[in-house]
Amino acid sequence: MIVHSIFFYFFSVIAIFSSLMVITSRSTINSVFFLILDFISVGCLFIMVGAEFLGMILLIVYVGAVAVLFLFVVMMLNVAEQKQSWFIGKKSTHIPTGLIVSTLILLELLVVVGGWKYKEDLMSSSTLLLSEISNTHQLGLVMYTDYILYFQLAGIVLLLAMIGAILLTFRERVGVKKQSYLNQISRDPSNAVELIEVKSNQGVKVDD
Amino acid sequence: MIEYLEILGQEVYKIIFLLVPILVSVAMIVWLDRRVWGLVQKRKGPNVVGPFGLFQTLADALKYIFKEIIIPASANKVVFILAPIITMTLALVAWAVIPMSEDLVLANINVGILYLFAISSLGVYGIIMGGWASNSKYPFLGAIRSAAQMVSYEVSIGIIIINVLLCVGSLNLNDIVIAQKELWYVIPLFPMFVIFFISSLAETNRPPFDLPEAEAELVAGYQTEYSGMMYAMFWLGEYANILLMCAMGSILFLGGWLPLMDIYPLNIIPAPIWMILKILFLFLLFALIKAIVPRYRYDQLMKLGWKIFLPFSLIYLVLTASFLFYFDKLPKVNI
Numbered sequence: 001m002i003v004h005s006i007f008f009y010f011f012s013v014i015a016i017f018s019s020l021m022v023i024t025s026r027s028t029i030n031s032v033f034f035l036i037l038d039f040i041s042v043g044c045l046f047i048m049v050g051a052e053f054l055g056m057i058l059l060i061v062y063v064g065a066v067a068v069l070f071l072f073v074v075m076m077l078n079v080a081e082q083k084q085s086w087f088i089g090k091k092s093t094h095i096p097t098g099l100i101v102s103t104l105i106l107l108e109l110l111v112v113v114g115g116w117k118y119k120e121d122l123m124s125s126s127t128l129l130l131s132e133i134s135n136t137h138q139l140g141l142v143m144y145t146d147y148i149l150y151f152q153l154a155g156i157v158l159l160l161a162m163i164g165a166i167l168l169t170f171r172e173r174v175g176v177k178k179q180s181y182l183n184q185i186s187r188d189p190s191n192a193v194e195l196i197e198v199k200s201n202q203g204v205k206v207d208d
Numbered sequence: 209m210i211e212y213l214e215i216l217g218q219e220v221y222k223i224i225f226l227l228v229p230i231l232v233s234v235a236m237i238v239w240l241d242r243r244v245w246g247l248v249q250k251r252k253g254p255n256v257v258g259p260f261g262l263f264q265t266l267a268d269a270l271k272y273i274f275k276e277i278i279i280p281a282s283a284n285k286v287v288f289i290l291a292p293i294i295t296m297t298l299a300l301v302a303w304a305v306i307p308m309s310e311d312l313v314l315a316n317i318n319v320g321i322l323y324l325f326a327i328s329s330l331g332v333y334g335i336i337m338g339g340w341a342s343n344s345k346y347p348f349l350g351a352i353r354s355a356a357q358m359v360s361y362e363v364s365i366g367i368i369i370i371n372v373l374l375c376v377g378s379l380n381l382n383d384i385v386i387a388q389k390e391l392w393y394v395i396p397l398f399p400m401f402v403i404f405f406i407s408s409l410a411e412t413n414r415p416p417f418d419l420p421e422a423e424a425e426l427v428a429g430y431q432t433e434y435s436g437m438m439y440a441m442f443w444l445g446e447y448a449n450i451l452l453m454c455a456m457g458s459i460l461f462l463g464g465w466l467p468l469m470d471i472y473p474l475n476i477i478p479a480p481i482w483m484i485l486k487i488l489f490l491f492l493l494f495a496l497i498k499a500i501v502p503r504y505r506y507d508q509l510m511k512l513g514w515k516i517f518l519p520f521s522l523i524y525l526v527l528t529a530s531f532l533f534y535f536d537k538l539p540k541v542n543i
Contacts (some may be wrong), residue, residue, distance in 0.1 A: 056319050059329075059330070060325055064329030065329070065359060068332055068336070069318050072339075072355060132274060134318050135318075
């Protein structure tokens with residue numbers, strides 16, 4: 001048990017330290033790197049409590065894809081050296097919004113954790129209580145039986161978000177030459193080569 | 209406490225016995241790659257140092273160690289040094305779950321395939337950090353290209369893995385291998401094997417998809433500013449990643465450590481040798497493709513990933529699921 005708690009404190013100290021660094025570090029790039037470290041240590045904590053599937057998915061989705069996009073955006077926008085004004089200089093407009101959001105999240109956490117602590121039957125699903133099957137099987141059993149509707153709805157919401165994002169950024173560019181494999185393959189010599197007799201002093205107009 | 213130290217000692221011992229063969233085989237595989245490349249082009253390849261030139265990579269490594277490490281003045285030093293270390297570490301860490309036989313595996317975890325997938329999706333950080341920290345145009349362009357390419361091809365690799373998992377019913381790598389006792393998945397899932405192979409070429413930045421380091425356009429991509437041992441670490445990490453992808457391919461499709469057929473002369477050959485033979489077979493394909501296929505254009509690469517591989521593997525996933533459901537062949541899970 002000692003080793004278990006040593007590892008627990010190791011990962012949680014790293015997680016808390018790096019999440020503090022995310023909001024206090026001056027360079028945006030470093031913030032993103034600390035965010036990645038935070039994700040990884042939280043994933044390790046998940047694995048330590050036996051939720052290996054959740055831990056791995058956290059690594060794959062957040063570290064492998066979402067944080068790469070964060071890093072991408074931060075590097076592309078070249079805001080790496082932007083100074084964050086916390087208490088000095090101009091008043092930041094982000095702080096009130098951030099405070100409201102974080103208060104809401106704190107309240108939600110209080111409700112959920114408090115309810116789970118003091119009301120035993122809040123966890124309605126009985127499948128979760130079987131502890132001898134692995135975490136992945138448990139999740140599958142719950143997700144595709146009790147919560148199939150919510151699962152499907154979440155999928156539809158994500159699909160809509162994806163289509164919306166594509167629609168917002170899509171623009172038809174004119175005057176750009178595009179490669180069409182079908183046209184290239186279906187060319188044959190009879191219509192690809194043309195023999196023209198050029199009259200002198202007139203030249204040929206080649207269509208482009 | 210003493211007990212834990214003992215366990216720790218045993219684990220360190222095991223890890224060393226895993227890492228040293230991998231590093232040696234990476235060195236050998238670099239030699240094999242150059243050799244095959246040479247033979248395809250009717251050259252001899254490295255054949256001077258040691259027997260058949262086998263020690264060429266060691267000589268190269270020695271040269272890299274004694275070279276000066278140059279850090280550009282305007283680089284972000286911490287990230288610049290961290291990038292090759294991350295690449296190398298991630299490439300080696302993933303080997304912990306690769307089973308060489310039924311019980312010859314460092315960590316037989318329940319979510320082995322997810323672990324492999326997670327580690328290979330982290331591999332993009334080494335490249336993107338190296339490219340950004342160099343603070344120079346070509347490395348940055350190379351890093352951006354590479355990140356986009358690796359993220360895109362991961363999607364189709366993920367769907368191919370789901371295809372295999374549907375047939376197995378477990379995320380454990382040993383279970384995946386044992387499920388192929390009757391029939392290797394390369395036969396029923398052959399199109400997926402082809403797509404997996406091509407995607408793993410793109411995932412490891414191998415030719416014909418080595419656009420991040422396309423020397424004609426980007427000098428050497430994200431490695432432009434690196435020199436000496438730091439460059440060598442990128443290079444070794446890349447080859448360790450290639451070996452890892454080969455191991456993943458052989459576990460998912462070629463039956464891992466299972467013999468070719470369960471008949472007398474074949475099944476007395478020990479399991480790790482079968483695994484190594486399969487990895488070598490896939491690596492030879494990698495090396496041959498490097499030698500014979502010209503480089504893709506960047507937009508063609510993206511088109512191939514998103515418009516051809518992704519829809520095709522999704523359709524094949526639906527087909528596999530329907531087939532398994534209709535013929536009642538879905539894996540029975542004993543809970």
